[in-house]
Amino acid sequence: MLTSVKHRPxxxxxxxxxxxxxxxxxxxxxxxxxxxxxxxxxxxxxxxxDTHMHVVEPQRYPVATSxxxxxxxxxxxxxxxxxxxxxIENIVLVQPSVYGFDNSCLLDALxxxxxxxxxxxxxxxxxxxxxxxxxxxxxxxxxxxxVNLKSVGKVLSASELARTLLxxxxxxxxxxxxxxxxxxxxxxxMLESIVPQLGVKICIDHFGSPDLPVPMEWTNxxxxxxxxxxxxxxxxxxxxxxxxxxxxxxxxxxxxxxxxRDLEAMTREFLRAxxxxxVYGTDWPHTRFTGSDIIPFTELMLRLCSEEMGLTERLFRDxxxxxxxxxx
Numbered sequence: 001m002l003t004s005v006k007h008r009p010x011x012x013x014x015x016x017x018x019x020x021x022x023x024x025x026x027x028x029x030x031x032x033x034x035x036x037x038x039x040x041x042x043x044x045x046x047x048x049x050d051t052h053m054h055v056v057e058p059q060r061y062p063v064a065t066s067x068x069x070x071x072x073x074x075x076x077x078x079x080x081x082x083x084x085x086x087x088i089e090n091i092v093l094v095q096p097s098v099y100g101f102d103n104s105c106l107l108d109a110l111x112x113x114x115x116x117x118x119x120x121x122x123x124x125x126x127x128x129x130x131x132x133x134x135x136x137x138x139x140x141x142x143x144x145x146x147v148n149l150k151s152v153g154k155v156l157s158a159s160e161l162a163r164t165l166l167x168x169x170x171x172x173x174x175x176x177x178x179x180x181x182x183x184x185x186x187x188x189x190m191l192e193s194i195v196p197q198l199g200v201k202i203c204i205d206h207f208g209s210p211d212l213p214v215p216m217e218w219t220n221x222x223x224x225x226x227x228x229x230x231x232x233x234x235x236x237x238x239x240x241x242x243x244x245x246x247x248x249x250x251x252x253x254x255x256x257x258x259x260x261r262d263l264e265a266m267t268r269e270f271l272r273a274x275x276x277x278x279v280y281g282t283d284w285p286h287t288r289f290t291g292s293d294i295i296p297f298t299e300l301m302l303r304l305c306s307e308e309m310g311l312t313e314r315l316f317r318d319x320x321x322x323x324x325x326x327x328x
Contacts, residue, residue, distance in 0.1 A: 039295055040086065042302045045313045049090040049320035052205070052249045052281025055079055055109045056096060064100035068152055071098055074285035076109045082284050086298065092119040092143075092324060094180065096287065097151035101125055107140060115141035119324045121180050122146065126167040134175060143324045144178040150209055151182060161187070162194045169198040178203050178245070178323055185210040188231035188238065195243055201323060202243060206250040206283070207266055208235045215257040226266045239274035245323050246270060248301060248315070249281030252292045260300055267304055275311055279320045 056063075056071045063071065083091055091113070093106045103122045110120045121144035122137065134142075145168050149156065156164065161183075168179050179198070182205040183191070195202055210229050218224055226232050238244040248267055255263050270278045280301055286292040305311035 053284040061105035063098040148182040185231035188234035192234040203245040250283040
């Protein structure tokens with residue numbers, strides 16, 4: 001289990017409760033015994049992967065001058081407490097937009113975690129990065145590069161997007177890395193024609209970032225048709241073609257429905273069409289949505305997977321392991 005915590009005693013005699021996500025510690029005869037708790041009603045599978053989370057420390061690692069927002073500090077120590085709270089043992093650190101091409105914060109965090117429990121997705125300039133640099137990062141656990149257009153409000157033409165992705169694919173292909181793409185769902189038809197040219201794995205952030213409608217008189221998830229969303233059919237086609245994964249993550253950025261019935265409908269289609277191409281992420285620390293509770297969403301994913309044997313392990317562990325394997 002990933003743990004790196006600072007313990008703060010409560011008034012409870014003999015039992016120390018620590019911050020959200022910390023393990024409980026029982027002190028007896030001067031010795032400590034660690035055990036972990038989770039508010040999830042169903043346990044996650046052993047060796048679960050959180051495929052999308054961030055570490056941000058602006059005091060130690062200044063953000064880019066062009067950053068779209070000023071983040072608060074969210075340290076590796078806090079991240080590991082959060083993951084422990086959920087019962088997650090493995091994490092993928094994703095480069096946030098505020099750091100641009102400077103991956104120092106992510107790489108230093110990855111060094112502390114170690115490649116047996118951590119993976120990283122960096123941001124690069126494919127025209128200048130050296131192969132030796134990528135090989136070194138690979139040894140630390142980096143297994144992907146991120147192309148983030150959504151966070152910075154950037155829109156590319158079909159030819160510009162193809163050129164960008166092809167440049168990234170060229171430099172990471174020898175390492176077997178994945179390109180993680182954060183673009184809007186409406187862009188999927190464009191992406192559908194580009195992916196077959198790349199020769200690398202692709203991962204789509206946050207359900208494909210759909211622009212979801214305000215819930216009407218929905219009685220359940222089946223009241224919402226995800227195929228009514230422009231680009232959803234293309235996303236399903238990409239998943240079925242087997243070079244593309246999609247992350248079920250960041251529900252609070254997408255759904256206006258408290259019950260997440262729209263995202264439930266999308267997830268059902270993902271699981272039906274390509275159960276081995278869907279992965280789970282917490283999106284911690286929920287930047288610009290501080291205080292979001294990921295428990296109901298995680299339990300929704302567990303419930304949907306429980307309808308068929310083996311799906312839980314696929315979504316929470318096996319698919320991520322395969323996606324982030326790489327080669328060198």
